[in-house]
Amino acid sequence: MPLLETHALTRRFPGVLALDHVDFAAESGEVHAVCGANGAGKSTLMNILSGTIHPTSGTIAIAGQPVAFASPADARNAGVAIVYQEFSSIPELTVADNIFLGREFRGRFGVVDRRAASRAAANLLGRFGIALSPDTPVGALGVADRQLVELARALATEARILILDEPTAVLSIAEQAKLFAVIRTLRQQSLLILYISHRLEEIFEIADKVSVMRDGALVATRDKAALISVELIRLMTGRDVSANAAPTPIDGQRRTVLSVSGLSEDGAVIDIRAGEIWGLAGLVGTGRTSIAHRIAGLRRRDGFSATLNGAPLPDDPAKALAAGVVYMTEDRKRDGIFGPLAVTGNATAASLGRFAPGGFLRLGRERAEAGEVLRGLRLVAASLDTPIGSLSGGNQQKVLFARALLARPKVLICDEPTRGVDVGAREEIYAVLRRLSAEGVAIILISSELNEVLALSHRIAVVRHGRVSAVMDNAGLDEHALLVAATGAGEAARPVVKLAGKGAIPAS
């Protein structure tokens, strides 16, 4: 008998059928991936299973017993726990405090017994093979460890069914391995893990079964062994998506647009040429974003200097932007979008001066130009007046691309441009980057997904400890070689790492 079973589960929102008669079943002791494009109904299904929203009709059974959840607390009592995509632990509290938040140990006089919590947490962490000290403040942990804290919080409720919503969205590859090790321990202890993810590679790595959703319906459930990635993409999107093509090399005679000295370990000047996509690979936390911020003038540029088309690049965000260096953030929600504002205003935010001769906004012109760029990016939105916060991640990212394009970039810095973006939109973003490159924009691409860096970049720089440790031509490179360079695993012998291409000249 399946541990979890739904029958004809349906959820109707005003005007939308978010979930359409879903019959879903999963066994204990398996990692069951649920995938699908944005808006396919994954989140609705998980929110119903975790008691956050109620189904319009249909039934849920756990171990054959029908259940109905009035609240998340009900679901938790029935053994269903969810780990949200956004961290919900409190940084000021310790690991143990967070694990038992809301279910504290009571000492005498209703005093919080933190020592008992610390002991119980140590016990719990040990049982699931999570290497964390219970007394560390969560704020002092890295993202991967914070993710594990979230996991431990869910496990502390004695869950039998654990829902993980895009758990690796913010993790680097090395950190991901840590998470997967814990997930495998949980599987051994016969938990059912429902694993929601956009990233196909990791679904293939960790899942036993894969269920695909599209337009609110469950399209298929397959054994991973019987599935290949092209088919999975086809099931998710309903169409074939072209496989990643290696970039066409650009001709070496292009002029240098951005020149950076003092950034690479060996002291070489880094030249980025017109139309070049320059990948910046490396583990999360090695300083890739900091380099991007400093080039764009968002942070004091101590340690290196940069010139744009031969002229010194101003060390100030507004001036760098005016000079043509545009930075696209890795964290849309935090410092990318203006959530409640309309699509138009979000798109023109970096180029408003152009639409306001004499200080008065020409709304018609603003709208026309924004609309044209957004159409080119194939934005899907009800209208240009829709608040950007209500769009899917992929469409938000397209609007941010429009903002960058309207600012007429000479150098475009994309920090994790496909994070939280579904497969279809991802391909479209790749197409945009390739088009910009063909038009002569120099692009610095930061990505934790090595295949993305490999598919797009002409040259790839590896960052370690805040500096560029190697620059490689993207010819004959594979993920393994890149990973070796990024982690420094092959320090003794670094055969595939070839230093700098034509642009590199020794620093004086």
Add this chain to the structure above:
Amino acid sequence: MRPPAIGAPLIPGLPRIYWALAALVLAGIVSVPQFRTLSNLANVLDQSSTLAILALGQAFVIAGGMIDLSVGQLVGLITVVACMLFEAFPGMTLAVVAGCLALAALIGLINGELINRLRMSPLILTFGMLSVLQGCIFMLTDRSIGQAAPSIGFLANGRILGIPVSLLLVVAVAVATWYGLQRSIFGWHLLAMGNSPDSARKAGLNLFSLTRITYLVSGLCAGLAALLVAGRLGTGFPNAGNGLELDAIVAVVLGGTPLKGGKVSVAGILGAVLFLGVLSNLLNLLQVPAFTQIVVKGLIVILAILADRPRRLAQPA
């Protein structure tokens, strides 16, 4: 190993405001002769007691990431109502005290309940309540009215073995606040809510009930403070509470509790109240004109908060 405490510890590593307090006291002792008399010290403590109790109540609200602007006018209303009732029912002091505290707590509860039900920002709602209460006071009276019972005067100005009775009351409220905020499960949950309401909700905490209790406590403290005010003034002065809410908020923030909540230090708040009390006492003794005092006080508060701010590297947004 003992886990680090969430609030500032009571004894080790005294909150930073005590350095400013020590400096101020030292300056007073050196330069103002009248300052060092025992009776002046008792005077400072007496005068600080109202603000201390009000600030301790506000500490609950701010620790939870909220604010209560209505407490000043609540003090005014309860002062007026209490004095009217004391005069009308001379033999029933205890009943009047209980009734006034209950009324204050009820108004606090209404604040919390309205914030919950209307899903309103505490700033806006309690600002509205400030105005409502002020209107109520002036509907009752536009001049001082009634007379405080003698035992209330003793509460505010009396001495037991030379110790001000109001000081004993402040100590009792401070201990209760310290337990409530820094040791009890309720305080733990309130601080979690102040840190991140979203995380707290996801952890299954009942934010509505936390909000309700918090404003009830704040109202109750305002009631207690009002009795002290009534005792000191001896009569129901309608403007008695004007501006007290801001003094209370300043004391809480000066004491090391961030305005966005999530952290609290009862010891720090007491230090800040004393700092403000000593400051205005010194300015009085130096015969600085009243309006100049307001300016000086404002500047010193800004300086003190600036000095207490954790140093961070300037980071462009």
